[in-house]
Amino acid sequence: MTDKRKTSAKDAAKAKAAASSMHILFADDEKPLQELMRKELPRMGYRVTVCPDGITAVEAIKRERIDCLLVDLNMPGFSGIEVIAQAREIRPEIEAIIMTANPSTETAIDAIKYGTFDYLTKPTRLADIATLLGRVSERREGKRLLAALMHRLKRAEGHSDLIGGHESMEAVRKLIGRVAPTESTVLVRGETGCGKELVARAIHDQSLRADKPFVAVNCGALPENLIESELFGHTKGAFTGADVTRVGLFEVASGGTLFLDEIGELPLAVQAKLLRVLETGDIRRLGDNESLHVDVRIVCATHRDLETMVSEQTFREDLMFRINTFELRVPPLRERIDDLVPLANHLLRRHRSDGVDDRLFTEDAIAELKSHQWPGNVRELANVIEHASVLCDALPVGVEHLPSHFSRRKLRDDLIGNAPMSLKELEQIAIDRSMKRHDGNKKAVAEELGVSLKTLYNRLSLTSESEAA
Ligand SMILES: Nc1ncnc2c1ncn2[C@@H]1O[C@H](COP(=O)(O)OP(=O)(O)OP(=O)(O)O)[C@@H](O)[C@H]1O
Numbered sequence: 001m002t003d004k005r006k007t008s009a010k011d012a013a014k015a016k017a018a019a020s021s022m023h024i025l026f027a028d029d030e031k032p033l034q035e036l037m038r039k040e041l042p043r044m045g046y047r048v049t050v051c052p053d054g055i056t057a058v059e060a061i062k063r064e065r066i067d068c069l070l071v072d073l074n075m076p077g078f079s080g081i082e083v084i085a086q087a088r089e090i091r092p093e094i095e096a097i098i099m100t101a102n103p104s105t106e107t108a109i110d111a112i113k114y115g116t117f118d119y120l121t122k123p124t125r126l127a128d129i130a131t132l133l134g135r136v137s138e139r140r141e142g143k144r145l146l147a148a149l150m151h152r153l154k155r156a157e158g159h160s161d162l163i164g165g166h167e168s169m170e171a172v173r174k175l176i177g178r179v180a181p182t183e184s185t186v187l188v189r190g191e192t193g194c195g196k197e198l199v200a201r202a203i204h205d206q207s208l209r210a211d212k213p214f215v216a217v218n219c220g221a222l223p224e225n226l227i228e229s230e231l232f233g234h235t236k237g238a239f240t241g242a243d244v245t246r247v248g249l250f251e252v253a254s255g256g257t258l259f260l261d262e263i264g265e266l267p268l269a270v271q272a273k274l275l276r277v278l279e280t281g282d283i284r285r286l287g288d289n290e291s292l293h294v295d296v297r298i299v300c301a302t303h304r305d306l307e308t309m310v311s312e313q314t315f316r317e318d319l320m321f322r323i324n325t326f327e328l329r330v331p332p333l334r335e336r337i338d339d340l341v342p343l344a345n346h347l348l349r350r351h352r353s354d355g356v357d358d359r360l361f362t363e364d365a366i367a368e369l370k371s372h373q374w375p376g377n378v379r380e381l382a383n384v385i386e387h388a389s390v391l392c393d394a395l396p397v398g399v400e401h402l403p404s405h406f407s408r409r410k411l412r413d414d415l416i417g418n419a420p421m422s423l424k425e426l427e428q429i430a431i432d433r434s435m436k437r438h439d440g441n442k443k444a445v446a447e448e449l450g451v452s453l454k455t456l457y458n459r460l461s462l463t464s465e466s467e468a469a
Pocket residue numbers: 158161162163164190191192193194195196197198199261262301303343346378379382
């Protein structure tokens with residue numbers, strides 16, 4: 001079999017599989033047509049219920065799981081339009097095709113009002129019915145696919161719930177609530193991993209654009225030569241390798257919010273173009289002469305000191321003034337360490353549903369987590385929690401499940417205790433412990449402590465001198 005024939009056989013099989021899942025209600029008072037459809041619709045791969053009038057049709061819709069109506073406009077009982085109107089009350093997602101011998105403007109308007117998919121003029125050809133039902137079937141598949149993708153997207157994006165009740169986070173929440181419903185450009189500042197994107201998403205979710213796209217782009221992750229085409233799109237042939245016309249992210253985000261993460265990483269040339277877009281709302285695809293108006297709200301984020309960048313002339317001052325209409329600073333995790341436990345619980349619940357909610361971590365583990373400085377903020381915490389979740393068979397998570405630098409630190413603290421001591425004393429404890437471990441083998445001790453043998457001898461002689469004194 002040739003490739004082409006194989007593909008069309010595959011397509012036919014796919015169409016048949018999609019068709020077989022569709023249940024059609026055919027309603028018409030003409031007996032011969034009823035008989036024809038009772039025979040032909042199953043041949044096309046559909047399940048069929050045949051009704052002679054509007055009343056039995058509505059009863060069947062209440063009783064059975066009908067996917068698509070194929071109804072005559074003029075029937076005893078209820079008209080086709082009335083059947084569709086009642087069906088929509090019972091099952092809003094139901095598809096409908098109306099058949100009529102005299103199509104009129106009023107019928108068309110009524111049909112559109114009740115979301116009819118299409119209408120057929122009588123006498124109808126079987127081939128036309130088959131084509132139309134095929135399109136209904138494809139539309140249903142499309143809707144199903146979209147719902148599945150939206151579900152996956154929601155799961156991948158997670159919730160925009162900002163966890164943490166520290167007063168600094170409460171202040172952030174308040175500011176989000178104030179700025180979200182406006183159209184202001186927002187600049188979210190804060191260290192890496194502290195939740196800037198989550199804040200941007202919360203602004204979008206609480207804005208009037210919430211049901212439109214939220215599109216995030218990391219300006220630092222794109223190679224310089226691609227940023228422009230990624231943001232503004234390009235026409236076919238605009239540059240070598242531009243084989244097809246591509247829509248930019250400004251257009252993708254149309255009506256919604258574009259989140260420009262790491263805005264400080266944008267090259268100066270792109271900064272100039274971005275400023276123009278922000279001022280005019282017009283974009284131009286690379287290689288295109290025409291510009292296009294876009295309605296997009298901009299939220300930016302950076303962990304860089306933009307003021308210093310301005311003074312070093314690596315960031316445009318006019319762009320900074322354009323994007324910082326409203327600034328929001330997300331505090332680093334170490335400044336709100338009381339939020340660590342609720343955050344750790346929340347992050348662990350991304351991976352685990354077992355365990356008891358108020359005891360997901362042992363006290364030791366929490367003490368360890370709280371004593372860390374978290375330079376990578378909540379993202380670092382999320383990685384530590386994921387690591388622990390993999391290692392821990394039964395909750396609660398203990399110190400032994402945390403990455404090794406946590407357990408090493410605990411071991412060290414246990415050995416040393418809490419008494420105040422000088423660095424010199426600390427060094428001495430390390431040497432003594434190592435000497436004991438290696439039965440006085442100085443070469444092994446020097447290796448373990450990461451010093452030369454000479455340094456170790458020096459330290460040892462200093463110790464014996466001070467002991468003698
Ligand atoms: N307050 C919070 N509540 C719940 N989850 C949070 C919070 N802050 C951050 N996170 C989680 O931490 C991770 C990092 O957050 P996010 O990507 O928003 O940080 P960021 O500041 O934008 O990072 P970067 O500087 O690298 O762009 C994400 O998984 C996010 O869901």
